[in-house]
Amino acid sequence: LEVMDDKPNPGTLSENSERLFSFGVIADIQYADLEDGYNFQGNRRRYYRHSLLHLQGAIEDWNKESSTPCCVLQLGDLIDGYNAQYKASEKSLEVVMNAFKMLEVPVHHIWGNHEFYNFSRDYLTNSKLNTKFLEDQIVHHPETMPSENYYAYHFVPFPKFRFILLDAYDLSVLGIDQSSPKYQQCMKILREHNPNVELNSPQGLSEPHFVQFNGGFSQEQLNWLNDVLTFSDTHQEKVVIVSHLPIYPDSFNSVCLAWNYRDALAVMWSHQCVVGFFAGHTHDGGYSQDPFGVHHVNLEGVIETAPDSQAFGTVHVYPDKMILKGRGRVPDRIMNFKKEASFHF
Ligand SMILES: Nc1ccn([C@@H]2O[C@H](COP(=O)(O)OP(=O)(O)OC[C@H](O)CO)[C@@H](O)[C@H]2O)c(=O)n1
Numbered sequence: 001l002e003v004m005d006d007k008p009n010p011g012t013l014s015e016n017s018e019r020l021f022s023f024g025v026i027a028d029i030q031y032a033d034l035e036d037g038y039n040f041q042g043n044r045r046r047y048y049r050h051s052l053l054h055l056q057g058a059i060e061d062w063n064k065e066s067s068t069p070c071c072v073l074q075l076g077d078l079i080d081g082y083n084a085q086y087k088a089s090e091k092s093l094e095v096v097m098n099a100f101k102m103l104e105v106p107v108h109h110i111w112g113n114h115e116f117y118n119f120s121r122d123y124l125t126n127s128k129l130n131t132k133f134l135e136d137q138i139v140h141h142p143e144t145m146p147s148e149n150y151y152a153y154h155f156v157p158f159p160k161f162r163f164i165l166l167d168a169y170d171l172s173v174l175g176i177d178q179s180s181p182k183y184q185q186c187m188k189i190l191r192e193h194n195p196n197v198e199l200n201s202p203q204g205l206s207e208p209h210f211v212q213f214n215g216g217f218s219q220e221q222l223n224w225l226n227d228v229l230t231f232s233d234t235h236q237e238k239v240v241i242v243s244h245l246p247i248y249p250d251s252f253n254s255v256c257l258a259w260n261y262r263d264a265l266a267v268m269w270s271h272q273c274v275v276g277f278f279a280g281h282t283h284d285g286g287y288s289q290d291p292f293g294v295h296h297v298n299l300e301g302v303i304e305t306a307p308d309s310q311a312f313g314t315v316h317v318y319p320d321k322m323i324l325k326g327r328g329r330v331p332d333r334i335m336n337f338k339k340e341a342s343f344h345f
Contacts, residue, residue: 017318021158024062024072024105025324026312027280028301029055030080030114031096033088040200044283044304048080052099054302058312059103061327069314070157071105071134073165075280075299076112076244078129089118097128106134110165111151112244112281113213116175124175125151136162143227150221154228160237161317162273164228168245168258172215173199189216189259202255209257214245216259222267229271238337239273240322246279248296250288256281256298268294275337276322285330293338295322300329 032048039046047054062069079092100107109129116124124130135153138144146152150170156162169175173190176183190199193210202208217225225241232239247261247268258264268274269292276295283301290296305311310328324333 017320019067020161020317020319022065022067022069022314022316023157023163024058024069024312024314025075025278025297025299026055026058026072026302027075027299028077028112028283028303029074029096030077030301030303031055031092032080032082032086033092033095034080034082034086037082039283039304045306046080046303047305047307048082048303050307051302051305052095053307054305054310054312055096055099056102057310058327059099061312062314063102063104065314067316069105072103072107073163073242073278074100074107074109075242075278076110077114077280077301077303078109078112079114079118080303081114081117084118093118093127093129107131108134108155108163108165108242110242110244110280111167111169113169113172113174113215116169116172119175120177121151121175138231141227141231144224144231146224147220150218152221152224156237158317160235162228162232162237162239164225164239164241166217166225166241166243166264167221168217168243169215170218170221171259173212174215186215193259208255209261210259211255214256214259216261217264219263222263225264226267226270229267229273232273233271237273238275239271240276240278241268241274242278244279245281246286246296246298247277248288248290248294250290250296253282253284253286265290268292272340276335287331287333289335295333295335297324297333297335305329 031051034048083089083092136155150167152167154164199212245258247264282298283304285300286298300311302311313326313330316323321336
């Protein structure tokens with residue numbers, strides 16, 4: 001890994017290999033038409049209104065890029081939970097989606113905890129935040145079709161390079177009918193690991209990620225992920241996985257991990273094809289390469305980004321690496337593929 005502080009043009013860093021394609025990344029916009037506030041700990045300022053201007057700035061930049069990104073990955077928490085309290089959820093969603101109309105390439109939306117503070121899962125499924133229509137289907141491989149029980153899909157914007165969007169709130173007590181068996185099952189999991197009265201509090205927990213603002217992956221979704229990764233291994237594809245919640249403990253503070261991150265890692269690590277895992281949620285950002293060579297990027301959150309900075313990035317993909325060109329407080333990174341995973345032409 002190399003971190004580049006002085007932000008040279010990534011093009012100059014890759015003279016020996018040809019750029020294949022690029023994609024945009026942005027996380028935790030959490031727009032609300034509200035004065036600035038603070039996070040729960042009171043140590044990070046949240047710029048609810050300015051987050052929209054940050055998004056608009058990012059869209060302008062992506063539109064102007066000389067090599068147009070194939071798409072943008074919006075890593076979840078598009079509008080803040082405060083909107084629900086002010087009965088402004090639909091209005092705020094409309095404002096942000098109108099901003100996205102200016103983007104000249106498709107955007108793939110992930111769902112985070114703040115989506116479920118504002119909307120039910122049923123509402124989200126029927127909303128513009130459902131971008132499953134952008135999925136690619138693999139003929140004669142029905143096992144690679146996601147079920148309707150979770151919001152996940154895969155797509156291939158460049159030959160042999162697959163993206164998989166995961167639903168990290170497939171197991172969750174958020175946005176789900178409290179009388180449903182799945183809610184009861186998820187509440188049981190949460191309470192078994194978190195005896196606090198306030199289930200959002202990680203205080204005193206040996207596994208502090210078992211909090212209400214996190215969630216997890218059902219066995220059904222993990223089986224599907226395993227099937228898609230099996231296909232990708234067999235067809236010498238490279239895969240980037242995208243989720244609101246991170247799954248690798250070394251890449252940031254462990255409170256924000258998915259409940260059953262170990263199960264997701266076990267599936268991922270049983271395959272060769274995965275080269276990167278992009279997540280949001282942590283707001284502070286983070287990075288780590290795991291022992292299997294997978295690059296885990298936790299993107300800095302827009303909501304906690306001062307007006308004089310920025311928080312988004314463009315990832316340029318080469319035969320042997322990905323280069324994240326970060327803007328503002330998102331650092332640049334060179335992420336080499338493990339040797340056996342380089343493209344061979
Ligand atoms: N220790 C805590 C932390 C949070 N809460 C409450 O949980 C809800 C969600 O918290 P919030 O910080 O808004 O969630 P984000 O997704 O924006 O951020 C995730 C991580 O915190 C980033 O580091 C909210 O109602 C909080 O008040 C809590 O009770 N106890």
